[in-house]
Amino acid sequence: MAFVEISNVRKVFGSGANQVVALDEACLTFEENEFVALLGPSGCGKTTLLKIVSGLLSRTTGSVRVGGREVAGPYSDYGFVFQTPSLMPWRSVLQNVLFPMEILGKRDAAAQQRAEQLLDLTGLHAFANARPHELSGGMQQRVSLCRALIHKPKLLLMDEPFGALDEFTRLDMNDLLLKIKAETGASVLFVTHSISEAIYLSDKVVVFSRRPARVSEEFRIEIRGPRTQACRFTPEFTEAERRASEALGLLVGSPQED
Ligand SMILES: Nc1ncnc2c1ncn2[C@@H]1O[C@H](COP(=O)(O)OP(=O)(O)OP(=O)(O)O)[C@@H](O)[C@H]1O
Numbered sequence: 093m094a095f096v097e098i099s100n101v102r103k104v105f106g107s108g109a110n111q112v113v114a115l116d117e118a119c120l121t122f123e124e125n126e127f128v129a130l131l132g133p134s135g136c137g138k139t140t141l142l143k144i145v146s147g148l149l150s151r152t153t154g155s156v157r158v159g160g161r162e163v164a165g166p167y168s169d170y171g172f173v174f175q176t177p178s179l180m181p182w183r184s185v186l187q188n189v190l191f192p193m194e195i196l197g198k199r200d201a202a203a204q205q206r207a208e209q210l211l212d213l214t215g216l217h218a219f220a221n222a223r224p225h226e227l228s229g230g231m232q233q234r235v236s237l238c239r240a241l242i243h244k245p246k247l248l249l250m251d252e253p254f255g256a257l258d259e260f261t262r263l264d265m266n267d268l269l270l271k272i273k274a275e276t277g278a279s280v281l282f283v284t285h286s287i288s289e290a291i292y293l294s295d296k297v298v299v300f301s302r303r304p305a306r307v308s309e310e311f312r313i314e315i316r317g318p319r320t321q322a323c324r325f326t327p328e329f330t331e332a333e334r335r336a337s338e339a340l341g342l343l344v345g346s347p348q349e350d
Contacts, residue, residue, distance in 0.1 A: 093160060094121035095279055096145065096247065101154035102304075103140050114140040116304035118154070122296065124246065127273055127280045129290035131336060132300030138283040141305070142249045145281065146170055158247060168196060170247040171240030171278075175255050177232035179224040179239075185211070186220040189238040196243060203242065210238040213275065214268060230261035234268070241276060250282045254289070263321065266292055270319055287340075291332045292319060299339040309339035 103115040114137040122128045130138050143149035145156055147166040156163040158170070179188045186207055193203040211217045214234040224232055233253060240248060254262045266289060273280060284290050290297050291313055299309040315328045323329055337343050 093157075095124040095126075095159060096281070097121050097155070097157040098141070098145065099155045099157075101141070101144060101156060102152045103137065103144060103149075104152045113304040115144075115151075116306055118300075118305055119307060120298055120310075122279060122281070124279055125273075125277050126295045127282065127293055128296045128298060129294040130281065130283045130298050130300060131285070131287060131290050131340065132305060133302050133340070134285070136300045136303045137305035138300060139251055142172075142251050142281065142283060145247075146172055146249055168243065169245050170249055171243070171245040173233075173236055173240045173248070173250040173253045175252040177224070177229075177236040179232060179235055181224050184221050184223060185216060185227070185235050188224065188235055189242055192239060192242050198243070206244075207238065207242055210241055213272065214238055228261075230257050230265060233257065233265065237269075237272065241272065241278070244276070246278060248278045248280045250280060252283050252285065255285065262286075262289070267321075269293060287333055287336045288324060288329075290336065291329060292324060297332070297336055299336060309335070311335055 098118060098120040101115050101118045105112040105114055118141060130141070132138050140149065144151045145158065145163065147163045180191070183191070189207045189210060190199055190203060193199040208217070208220070211220055214237060216231065216234055216238070219227060219231065224235070227235065254265045257265060270293065282293060294313050296310065296312050298307055300306070301308040313332055315323050315326060317323060
């Protein structure tokens with residue numbers, strides 16, 4: 093049995109003339125410690141699927157199992173990172189990171205130690221007492237990553253977390269995320285619009301069709317050697333980019349001839 097099993101998930105919003113079928117028979121499985129990137133056209137249903145996996149949103153039909161249990165509503169064994177950091181401005185960095193432990197009633201010395209370790213890991217230790225407005229966008233997103241990891245979830249759900257960052261910061265965040273994944277062993281389901289980001293980070297790339305979304309292509313990323321920025325220039329990386337581009341329908345048509 094796979095760690096996450098998404099089977100024939102359909103999601104219909106609204107009714108009658110206002111009905112929107114966001115997902116149609118979406119299927120996807122992945123294992124513990126796997127990194128899966130979801131690519132697809134804007135509005136095809138990627139965020140909807142993440143919310144359904146988190147239990148924040150109900151599905152119309154189909155099944156979602158995480159760690160062998162059917163998802164029937166919100167549960168605590170996952171972390172969610174949104175596109176915007178959504179930190180509480182009146183709280184310090186450390187207090188923001190510890191917030192989920194307060195909700196879970198577990199804000200103890202061990203939680204404090206773990207928060208400090210995460211701030212170390214993400215290079216934020218010196219900013220533990222700073223307020224969010226004193227941080228750059230990339231630093232704020234690192235805080236939200238620490239907050240998502242504070243309760244040691246087995247599953248990390250990430251919805252275009254680096255979409256609002258500049259290219260250099262985004263590349264840094266990609267490397268940080270690979271380091272975090274190696275240290276925590278969490279499985280990651282990662283939505284992005286960037287083909288190269290999807291390939292750089294993932295064990296498996298899943299491409300969704302236009303809405304209503306179905307999986308139109310799914311392939312493993314086989315890059316020899318460590319994931320470093322240099323691997324973006326290997327033939328395997330380029331081939332994966334071509335495959336994803338083709339699945340997204342970006343290679344149709346040929347240049348106009350004079
Ligand atoms: N609460 C809702 N009520 C009605 N329709 C919704 C709701 N949430 C999402 N939708 C619709 O479902 C479809 C899929 O939305 P979703 O946000 O999942 O797409 P997405 O692939 O994440 O888009 P993007 O890549 O642009 O972020 C869209 O047509 C959207 O308008």
